[in-house]
Amino acid sequence: MKTAAQREKHVRSFARDLNAWCKNPRLDQRKKLLADIEKWIRSGKPRAAAVAAGILRQLGNWYAQHGMFDVLNGRVESWAHLDRVLQYNWWDTRIDPGGTHVLDAAHTLAHALVFGEERMAAWLAARMIRSIDDKAFGSWDLSPFAVFMLELWHRYAGTPRPELDRQGIARIGVYRSVLDTWNDGQGFVTALLNACDYHLDEAVYSDANKEFLTSPYDLFPVDILAIAAVRAKQGLPMPELDHPLMQTPLAKLPPNNTRPRMPPDPLLEAVIEKARKQGFLPADGDVFTP
DSSP states (O other): OOOHHHHHHHHHHHHHHHHHHHTOGGGOOHHHHHHHHHHHHHOOSTTHHHHHHHHHHHHHHHHHHHHHHHHHTTOGGGHHHHHHHHHHHHHHHHHOGGGOBHHHHHHHHHHHHHTTOHHHHHHHHHHHHHHHHHOSSBOGGGOHHHHHHHHHHHHHHOOOOOOOOSTTOOOOTTHHHHHHTTTOTHHHHHHHHHHHHHHHHTTSOOSSOOSSOSTTTTTSOHHHHHHHHHHHHHTOOOOOOOSGGGSSGGGSOOOTTTSOOOOOOHHHHHHHHHHHHTTSSOSSSOTTOO
16 A cells, blocks of 8 residues: 555656656657648548547647646646547547547546536447447456446436446446445545545556556546536535645646637548548437437
């Protein structure tokens, strides 16, 4: 069990690494990724739109890193970068579900809940549930967080609980006590603190499969903030948590009605249009229909 001081040191170390990454021009792949997306938009190959959407997700990593760096340094306007990450990741999954890992889908579901994008969240939750049978998203056995997000969506939306108690589906691990102590005062606080510990442990590289390695979810506590969003909808308070993960500006989300949003994005619109033309999206229909 790590001490609070060790947790604080980890968060500070992560922030230093992020600073070094953002300031190293050799690691900046943004121009190359933009050019690659433009190339695939112009391509006549059958899966060009899906490839372009996948590269869009990679480009989202640049916005994730720089958005996190800016927010950590007090630049509130860069929450717009993290909004762009949500948009890019959601559209990548919407255009080509078969290219998405279930953990990525779960991150995006949590992100959508936190940012108040209910239609995005509803489509993802429905698609995740279908994927248990059609296998569009793989590795259900490796992600307690993904299974937890479906349990959380069930509480948020009031939809029937998905059938998650079957072979090949991970147990929800540390998050079980979060659900079991939902109305238990101090027990709920303890469960949340344990979930914060788990989040930081799962953001450290090792040989094992980890759930929060992908930026911005390594230091942006979407699991805890998604829990807060569900409780807010239920009219329940969310306790203040004395934990290093929850003490950075990334845990202090501006209200969604004032939070900076992604500006108009012609590149994203071009990818969406390409996807419509190639049949990855309905030509004129509602993209939020499950």
